[in-house]
Amino acid sequence: MLRTHTCGELRAEQVGQSVTLCGWVDTYRDHGGGLFVDLRDRYGLTQVVFNPPDSSAEVIEASKSLRSEYVLAVEGNVAERPTGMANPKLATGAIEVRVTRFRLLNKSLTPPISPSSLELPGEDLRLKYRYLDLRRREMQQTLMLRDRLIKQMRDYFAEHDFLDVETPVLGRSTPEGARDYLVPSRVHPGSFYALPQSPQLYKQILMIAGYDRYVQVARCFRDEDLRADRQPEFTQLDLEMSFVDADDIMNLLDGLVVRLAKQERDIDLSVPLPRMTYAEAMDRFGHDAPDLRFGLELVDCTDLAAEAEFRVFSSVANSGGKVRCINAKNGTKHYSRRGIDALTKFVGDYGAKGLAWFRVEEDGKLNSTIAKNFTAELLAKFAQRMEAEPGDLLLFVADRWEVTCKALHALRTKMGREMKLYDPQSMHFSWVTEFPMFEYDDEAERWTAMHHPFTAPLEEDLPLLDQQPGKCRAQAYDLVINGSEAGGGTIRIHDAGTQQKVFGLLGIDEQTARSQFGFLLEALQYGAPPHGGIALGIDRLVMLFGQLENIRDAIAFPKTQRAADLMTEAPGEVDLQQLRELGLRIRLDD
RNA sequence: GGCGCCGUAGCUCAAUUGGUUAGAGUACUGGACUGUCGAUCCAGUGGUUGCGGGUUCGAGUCCCGUCGGCGUCGCCA
Numbered sequence: 001m002l003r004t005h006t007c008g009e010l011r012a013e014q015v016g017q018s019v020t021l022c023g024w025v026d027t028y029r030d031h032g033g034g035l036f037v038d039l040r041d042r043y044g045l046t047q048v049v050f051n052p053p054d055s056s057a058e059v060i061e062a063s064k065s066l067r068s069e070y071v072l073a074v075e076g077n078v079a080e081r082p083t084g085m086a087n088p089k090l091a092t093g094a095i096e097v098r099v100t101r102f103r104l105l106n107k108s109l110t111p112p113i114s115p116s117s118l119e120l121p122g123e124d125l126r127l128k129y130r131y132l133d134l135r136r137r138e139m140q141q142t143l144m145l146r147d148r149l150i151k152q153m154r155d156y157f158a159e160h161d162f163l164d165v166e167t168p169v170l171g172r173s174t175p176e177g178a179r180d181y182l183v184p185s186r187v188h189p190g191s192f193y194a195l196p197q198s199p200q201l202y203k204q205i206l207m208i209a210g211y212d213r214y215v216q217v218a219r220c221f222r223d224e225d226l227r228a229d230r231q232p233e234f235t236q237l238d239l240e241m242s243f244v245d246a247d248d249i250m251n252l253l254d255g256l257v258v259r260l261a262k263q264e265r266d267i268d269l270s271v272p273l274p275r276m277t278y279a280e281a282m283d284r285f286g287h288d289a290p291d292l293r294f295g296l297e298l299v300d301c302t303d304l305a306a307e308a309e310f311r312v313f314s315s316v317a318n319s320g321g322k323v324r325c326i327n328a329k330n331g332t333k334h335y336s337r338r339g340i341d342a343l344t345k346f347v348g349d350y351g352a353k354g355l356a357w358f359r360v361e362e363d364g365k366l367n368s369t370i371a372k373n374f375t376a377e378l379l380a381k382f383a384q385r386m387e388a389e390p391g392d393l394l395l396f397v398a399d400r401w402e403v404t405c406k407a408l409h410a411l412r413t414k415m416g417r418e419m420k421l422y423d424p425q426s427m428h429f430s431w432v433t434e435f436p437m438f439e440y441d442d443e444a445e446r447w448t449a450m451h452h453p454f455t456a457p458l459e460e461d462l463p464l465l466d467q468q469p470g471k472c473r474a475q476a477y478d479l480v481i482n483g484s485e486a487g488g489g490t491i492r493i494h495d496a497g498t499q500q501k502v503f504g505l506l507g508i509d510e511q512t513a514r515s516q517f518g519f520l521l522e523a524l525q526y527g528a529p530p531h532g533g534i535a536l537g538i539d540r541l542v543m544l545f546g547q548l549e550n551i552r553d554a555i556a557f558p559k560t561q562r563a564a565d566l567m568t569e570a571p572g573e574v575d576l577q578q579l580r581e582l583g584l585r586i587r588l589d590d
Numbered sequence: 591g592g593c594g595c596c597g598u599a600g601c602u603c604a605a606u607u608g609g610u611u612a613g614a615g616u617a618c619u620g621g622a623c624u625g626u627c628g629a630u631c632c633a634g635u636g637g638u639u640g641c642g643g644g645u646u647c648g649a650g651u652c653c654c655g656u657c658g659g660c661g662u663c664g665c666c667a
Contacts, residue, residue, distance in 0.1 A: 033624035047627070068617085087627060096625095110618060112600055117616085118628070119602045124659050177667040197667080224666040349593080349663060439667095452667045506667095550660090561660065 002073050002105075008044025012094045014078045021046060021097060022105065024135065025070045026116045035063045039072060039097075040115075042140050047087070047096040048074045054098035062102070068116070069108035069132075075101045123552070127566040130557060142553060145264070146542045150217060152263060153237050153536075156256050162215040162239060167202035169195060169219070174516050175508065176453055178222035181232070189583030195221035195233075198535060200452060201520055203240040204492055207531035208523045212242035217538070226561045228550040229484070229540060233559075237487075240533030246475050246491055249534055250275070250431055253479060253487075257429050264545045265427060274430040278473075281432050285412065286324070286405035288435065291483025293428045294421035296412045298324045298404075304381050305398060310373035312356065316398040323398040324408055326415070327386045331393025332359050334419050340393075343411060347397060352407035356396040360388045413483060425547065428482055434458065435476040438469045438505065446507045451476050453506055454499070454520075455490040456532070469505055479536065481544050489534025496524040 003022040010019065026040035034051030049055070050063035054077060066072070076099040087093035113121040115135035120126075126133040133139055154164070173180045173194035180194035196202075199218050206214045218238045226232065241249065254271040261267040274292070281290050284297045305313035305323035317323050328334070335343065344355040358366035358379075366379045366388065374382075386394050397407045416422060437457050438447040447469055449455065455474045457465060464472040475491035493499045499521060503513045513521065542554035552558035559565055579585065 027627075027629095029626045029629050031623060031626065031629080034626090036626050036629085038627070045627095049625080051624070082625065085625060085627090089627080093627090110600070114601075114617075116628090117601075119616085121601065122597090122659075124597095125601080127659090174667095179666085200667095222666060225664085227666085228661070230666070351663090449667050455667090560658090562658085566659090 006043035007039050007041040007046040008091060010046055010078055010092050010095050010097070012080060015080050015095060017078045018075070019078055019097060020073060020075045021048065022073045023071070024108075024115075025066055025068055025072065027068070028066055030064065034060060035066070037063070037066060037072070037074075038116075039074065040135070044091055046092045047081075047090070048072075048076065048102075049096050049098050050102075051098065054079075054100055056100075059099060059101065062104075063099070066104075067108065067110070068114060069111050069135075070104060071106040071108070073103045073105055074099045124560075124566060127552075127558070127560060130567045134556065139553070142542065142546050142548065143556060145546050146538070146554065148263070149260060149541055149545065150237075150538065152260055153256065154215075154217070156259060157213075157215040157239065160213065160252065162213040163211055164216055165206055165211060165214050166216060167196070167199040167218065171196050171202075172516075174201075175512065176449060176506070178224050181221045181223050184582040184584055186581050186583075197222050198236060199238050200454065201517070203238060203533060204454065204520065204531065205523055207240055207242045207492075208526065208528045210242075210529075212529070212531075213239075214241075214533075215239040218535075226559070226563060229543065231539065231551050231555060231558055232563050234551075234555075235538040237536040237538055238533070239535070240531060242529040242531040244491075244530070244532055246433065246477055246532065249489060249491075249532055250433075250477055253534060253536075257479070260541075260545070261427065261429065267427060269429060276430060276432055277434040278432055278436065279434070282405060286407075286409035287483075288432055289478060289480045289483055289485040290409075290432075291413060291416065291422075291428070292430055292480075293423075293426055293482060294416045296326050296328065296416055296421065298326060298408050298412070299386060301325050301382060301385055301396065304378065304385060305396075307378055308374055310356075310370060312354065313396075313398050321399055322401045322404045323396060324404045325382075325386055325394055325396045326408055326412055327388060328393040328395065328415055328419065329389070330391045331395075331415070331419070332391050334415075335393055340395075343395065343415075346414060347407040347411055350407040350410050351403045352397045352399055354398075355411075356398065358382070358388075358394040360390050360392040360394070362390045364388070364390060366394065427544065430480050432478045432480055433476065434473045435478070436470065437461075437465075437472040437474045437502075440470060447505050449502075449506055450474065451488065451490050453502055453508070454492045455502075456493045456498070465501060465505065475532065477534070479534070481541075484540060484544060485537075486540055486544065487534055487536035489532065491530070491532030494524065494528040494530050496521050499524060 004020045007021055007023045021039055023039040023041040026038040026045055029036040037048050038045045039048050050060050074097060076097040078095050079098050081094065081096050111132050113125050113129055113132050115132055170183060170193040173192065178197050183193040183195065185191045185193060198220050199216060203214050216238045218236050219233055220236050221233050223232060251272060254273050257273065258269045258271060261269050278288055281288050286298050300322065302317045302323045306317035308314050313323055340357050347355050356370060358368040361367050364383065366383055388394060395411065397404045436450050437455060439450050441448045451474060455476055458473045458475055461472045478488040479486045493502060539551050539554045543551055546554065548554055557565065564570065
C-alpha cells in the first residue's frame with residue numbers, strides 16, 4: 001500500500017503518529033518559507049504542511065513546484081494544529097500532517113476546470129472533462145448517495161428472499177412502446193437485436209419458471225428525445241413477484257421507502273403510504289403524478305361556465321369541454337398584470353388558448369377585464385365555488401379535458417414553486433393506482449396500452465374489456481415522489497386467453513402476437529402463476545434524494561441532449577469493413 | 591421536427607442607443623513573504639467575441655444560416 005490513511009480519516013487521536021497519505025493537490029498556499037497543501041481524495045481533505053523544522057530545506061524547495069491536481073504520496077507526522085489555527089470547515093481540521101518526505105506520483109496539466117473551484121464550470125466542459133468534474137465534492141457525494149441507495153435496495157430485497165437474476169441486453173425488438181436501440185447481427189445479416197426498454201418479458205418468464213421473487217439493477221434503453229429527467233440509457237431497480245396482488249407489491253415497497261427516507265433524510269414515514277386513484281389525481285391535480293406537498297387544487301366549474309355570457313366559457317362548456325380553475329391564495333400579491341400575462345403565455349405551451357383570471361377585491365367581488373361578460377350573481381357563484389377571499393387570484397382554463405389537465409397541472413407546478421408553497425427540501429411519497437388500461441391514440445385511431453400490453457385489468461372491470469375498453473382500469477400503481485414518477489408497476493396477465501384479448505384490442509393481430517411474443521403466450525400455457533412487479537427509476541431517486549436539478553448530475557457518465565458522450569465522442573463513425581461484415585450500407589441522401 | 595435561452599481570455603463573467611486600443615476576478619508565468627486555509631502583495635503573459643455570410647462609415651452588440659450546450663412542446667407502452 002502506498003498509503004496508511006485516507007485524506008478524510010485523521011483526527012486528534014492520531015496526533016504523534018507517522019502516516020503516509022496519497023491524494024491530489026486541491027489547493028496550495030505558498031508562504032515562501034513554507035507551503036501548505038490541501039490534499040484531496042474521495043474521503044476528504046487533509047492539510048499537509050511543508051514547513052521547518054519537520055520538512056528539510058530540500059523538501060520545501062521541492063514542494064515549490066507543486067501545482068493543482070498533482071498526485072502526491074506524503075509521509076509525515078500527524079500534529080495538532082497551533083492554537084487558533086484549527087479549521088472548523090474541515091473534518092480533519094484539528095490536525096495537519098507535517099511532511100518529512102514526499103513523492104510526486106504524477107503531474108497534471110493545468111486543469112481546464114478546477115475541482116476545487118467554487119464556480120460551476122459550463123456543462124459542456126464538465127462532460128468533456130468528466131474525470132475532473134467527478135473529482136468535485138458534489139459529484140463525489142452524489143455518487144456515494146447513489147451507491148447507498150442501491151446497496152439499501154439490494155439488502156432490503158435480499159432480506160425478503162429475492163433472487164438477483166441477470167437478463168440479456170441483446171434481445172428482440174417489440175412493436176409497442178418507445179423507439180428501440182438496434183444492434184445489427186453479424187451472424188444474421190439484415191437482422192437486429194434491440195436493447196431492452198426494460199427486462200419486462202424476461203422477468204415474467206422467470207415467474208413462470210418458478211423464481212417467485214426476482215430483482216435486478218437493470219440498465220434500460222429508449223431511443224427517445226432527452227429531458228432534464230430523461231436519459232437514453234437509465235437504470236431501474238426491477239423486480240417481480242409471484243402469488244401477490246397490487247397491495248402486496250405496494251406494501252413491500254412501502255417498507256423500502258421508509259428505510260430510504262430514514263437513512264438519507266431522517267424522515268419518519270408512516271405506512272401505508274397515501275394512495276390515490278388515477279381518477280382522483282386527474283380530478284384534483286390534472287396529473288397522474290401530483291406533487292402533494294402543496295394545494296392549489298383544480299376545481300371544475302364547467303356547470304357554472306355553461307351559464308356565462310362569456311362565449312369562451314359557455315361554448316367550451318356546452319360542447320363537451322371543461323372549464324377548470326385554480327385559486328391561488330393571496331395570488332394577487334405574487335402576480336401583477338404582467339405576471340399574469342406571463343402565465344397566459346406559459347399555459348399556451350400546453351395547448352391552452354388562454355387564461356381567464358379574476359382578482360378577488362377587498363369586498364369579495366371578482367374583478368377582471370372580462371368581468372363585464374358575467375352577471376354579478378354568476379360571479380358570486382364562482383367565488384363561492386372557489387372559496388374566494390380578498391387577495392386571491394382565480395385562474396381558469398377552458399378547453400378539452402386533456403388540455404385543462406396539462407395546462408393547469410403545469411401552471412400549478414410553476415406557481416407552487418414560485419409562490420414558495422412548500423419547502424423544496426421536503427419529500428412526499430405516495431401511490432397512484434387504478435390507471436386506465438388503454439388510451440386512445442387519435443392519430444393511429446386505435447387503443448394503446450397505457451402501461452404495457454401485459455397489464456392485468458381490475459377483476460371487476462373485466463367485463464368492460466369488450467364493451468368499453470376506455471373505462472377499463474388496470475391493476476397498476478405508480479410510486480410518486482414530489483410530483484415525479486419514481487417508479488411504476490402492474491399485476492400481469494397470467495392466462496393466455498386474456499392476454500390474447502388485450503393484444504386484439506391493441507390491434508396486435510394474432511400473427512404479430514405470435515411472432516413478437518409467441519414465447520410468452522406459449523409460456524403462459526405452462527402453469528404461469530399470478531404475478532406482478534414494479535420498476536423504480538434509480539437515476540430519478542438519486543435526483544430526488546440528492547435534490548438535483550437534472551438527471552445528468554445523478555449519472556457518472558451521462559449523455560447530452562443530443563444523446564452524445566462529450567468525453568468519448570460517442571456515437572462515432574465506424575469503418576467500412578465493420579459495416580460490410582454486418583451487411584450494412586450507409587445512405588446519406590434524405 | 592417546433593419554440594425559447596446561451597456561446598467573449600484556460601475558467602467564471604462584464605462591455606451604455608451599434609462607436610476609440612474588448613475589461614474584471616481567477617488560473618497561469620516570474621518575484622516577495624515562517625501559519626495559511628478562497629493566503630496576501632508586486633509584475634507579466636493570455637482574445638479569429640463558436641463558425642459562415644449579410645446590413646452599416648463602423649458589429650461582441652442588428653439580420654440570416656450553421657455548429658454546440660441547456661430548457662421545453664411533440665415524443666417517452
